[in-house]
Amino acid sequence: MASTGAVSHIQSAYTAFSTNLEKGTHAVLKSLDIPQFPVEGAIFGQGHWQRCEIEQEHKTIDLTITTHEKLNFFSSWKLWWDIHRLGVGIEKISPNPGAPALRDGEIAYRLSITQGQTFDEIFEKIQGLASVRKIAPQGEEKRVWLTIRNAILDTSTNTLYEGFGNISITLRIKGLGIAAVTPIYAFLTIAYNLARLVLVNIYLIGYIFYEYSRNSENQTFKQITQAKLGIMGEQTWHSIRNCLRTPFFAIGFFFSALYMFIDPYNGLKMAGSFEHHWNHCIVLDKAWWFIPMKNFRFEGGGKPENLGQSTFYLAGCLAPRARTIHKGGTWHIANLSTNHIKLDQRIGLRTREFFLFLFPFCFS
Numbered sequence: 001m002a003s004t005g006a007v008s009h010i011q012s013a014y015t016a017f018s019t020n021l022e023k024g025t026h027a028v029l030k031s032l033d034i035p036q037f038p039v040e041g042a043i044f045g046q047g048h049w050q051r052c053e054i055e056q057e058h059k060t061i062d063l064t065i066t067t068h069e070k071l072n073f074f075s076s077w078k079l080w081w082d083i084h085r086l087g088v089g090i091e092k093i094s095p096n097p098g099a100p101a102l103r104d105g106e107i108a109y110r111l112s113i114t115q116g117q118t119f120d121e122i123f124e125k126i127q128g129l130a131s132v133r134k135i136a137p138q139g140e141e142k143r144v145w146l147t148i149r150n151a152i153l154d155t156s157t158n159t160l161y162e163g164f165g166n167i168s169i170t171l172r173i174k175g176l177g178i179a180a181v182t183p184i185y186a187f188l189t190i191a192y193n194l195a196r197l198v199l200v201n202i203y204l205i206g207y208i209f210y211e212y213s214r215n216s217e218n219q220t221f222k223q224i225t226q227a228k229l230g231i232m233g234e235q236t237w238h239s240i241r242n243c244l245r246t247p248f249f250a251i252g253f254f255f256s257a258l259y260m261f262i263d264p265y266n267g268l269k270m271a272g273s274f275e276h277h278w279n280h281c282i283v284l285d286k287a288w289w290f291i292p293m294k295n296f297r298f299e300g301g302g303k304p305e306n307l308g309q310s311t312f313y314l315a316g317c318l319a320p321r322a323r324t325i326h327k328g329g330t331w332h333i334a335n336l337s338t339n340h341i342k343l344d345q346r347i348g349l350r351t352r353e354f355f356l357f358l359f360p361f362c363f364s
Contacts, residue, residue: 001152002114020176020275022200029271034245034249034276035162035250038252038273038274038276038277039269039270039273039274040156040157040273041154041157041159041192041269042154042157042266043266043269043270044165044263044266045266046265048155048156049153049154049155049265050150050152050153050155050217050349051150051151051152051163052153052160052163052347052348052349053147053149053150053151053343053347053348054147054148054149054150054151054160054346054347054348055145055146055147055148055334055345055346055347055348056114056145056146056148056344056345057114057115057143057144057145057344057345058089058112058113058114058143058144059110059112059113059114059117059140059141059142060089060110060111060141060142060143060144061110061111061112061113061119061137061138061139061140061141062093062108062109062110062137062139063107063108063109063110063123063126063135063136063137063138063139064102064106064107064135064136064138065079065106065107065109065126065132065134065135065136066105066106066133066134066135066136066307067079067105067106067107067131067132067133068105068131068132068133069105070104070105071104071105071106071107075131076107078131079107079129079131079132079266080092080109082131083109083126083338083355084112085130086122086125086126087113087117088111088112088113088117088122089111089112089113089146090109090110090111090112091109091110091112092107092108092109092110093108093109093110094108104198105133108138112144112146113291114344115251115344118220119141123135123137128239130158146345147348148345149162149163149164149323150163150164151163151347152166152265152268153347153349154269154326158321158323158324158325159269159322159323159324160320160321160322160323160324160333160347161268161269161318161319161320161321162231162317162318162319162321165317165318166265166268168264169267170336171260171264171265171268172260172261172264172266174260174315174317174318175257175258175259175260175261175264175267175271176255176257178253178257178260178271178314178315178318179254179257179258181314182238182250182253182254182257182314183250183254185250185314186246186250189242189246190242190243190246190249191245192312193240193242193243194239194243196235196239197236197239197240199240200232200235200236200299200307201232201235201236204228204231204232204235204304205228207228207304208224208225208228211224211228212289215276228304231304231305231307235308238308240309243307245278246278249274249275249277249278250278252270252274253271253274253275253278256270256271256273256274257271259271260352265268266317271315271318272315272318272319272320273320275313275314275315275318275319275322276319276320279312279313280311281337282309282310282311283319283335283336284313284316284319284321286309286310286311287311287312287313287316288310288311288312288313288316289312289316290316293316296310297309297310315362320336321336322334322335322336323335323336324347326328327341327343330346331346331347331348331349332345332346332347333345333346333347
């Protein structure tokens with residue numbers, strides 16, 4: 001009886017120890033922003049992969065532009081670039097049948113815009129260009145669906161990945177290259193955060209005096225300092241946490257990239273998921289990937305409350321791009337971070353084009 005009681009006591013103690021260890025591990029992982037496993041859905045087999053086209057609804061209109069001087073190759077290119085920078089799709093076209101021929105200094109374009117833009121605003125901006133003398137819309141605006149991206153759909157999670165250039169042979173080459181530079185990337189990540197640990201605190205100390213000198217809310221120096229000290233604590237922990245979590249994600253990212261050589265598409269998913277979570281799930285549009293992406297703001301634009309809201313991707317081509325949602329009989333795009341449905345974007349599924357076995361030199 002005594003031995004039975006001792007065994008029962010040991011089992012109870014072991015169960016309590018295991019439970020506390022599990023809770024402690026979860027607490028540590030949560031504080032470091034490390035998921036237990038960042039990859040969702042299927043990671044073996046090819047049945048859950050589907051190639052697709054992402055289509056977006058556009059409004060188009062034909063436009064004739066008259067310039068102040070005769071156009072040559074360089075002036076035509078500069079005009080095209082100036083209009084393209086307005087966030088407009090632009091294509092050079094020939095005049096419609098029966099329309100007068102273009103004269104010197106005239107050029108015809110087809111413009112396309114998406115939801116949230118109007119042609120009146122665009123026309124006003126084009127008319128304001130130094131080289132433009134007059135613009136003349138030709139006909140009425142039309143609504144069309146245009147293919148804007150080739151993508152790969154993981155049907156086990158309804159997640160979209162970039163499809164351009166992501167065939168099995170290129171993914172295998174990418175995987176080896178990414179694995180080779182991952183240690184350097186990890187080292188630079190730690191070095192950046194160690195430097196940030198010092199520089200951000202210096203910046204916030206300076207910001208205290210800057211804000212006090214421009215105090216428009218009649219706050220005392222003590223109130224401003226207390227508010228900024230709280231942010232300094234958060235940003236200090238942010239830098240330390242990034243240094244501590246980097247080795248864990250670097251190891252997972254490294255082996256996922258190597259796995260791409262054997263199973264390219266599931267390796268892409270694993271490596272992309274590891275890097276996405278490594279970067280605190282900040283979407284690629286808000287990151288730096290060789291060049292700043294559209295919505296990138298270094299350290300959140302510099303405001304104290306936005307510090308830390310920027311990141312740097314090594315393999316943005318592997319990052320998940322969006323979720324998909326089935327609504328009204330059609331597959332639509334949903335924002336990866338907010339699940340906001342973009343009804344002006346839809347997905348056209350295509351026949352699967354994968355010919356993949358677990359063999360290193362099987363090309364698709």
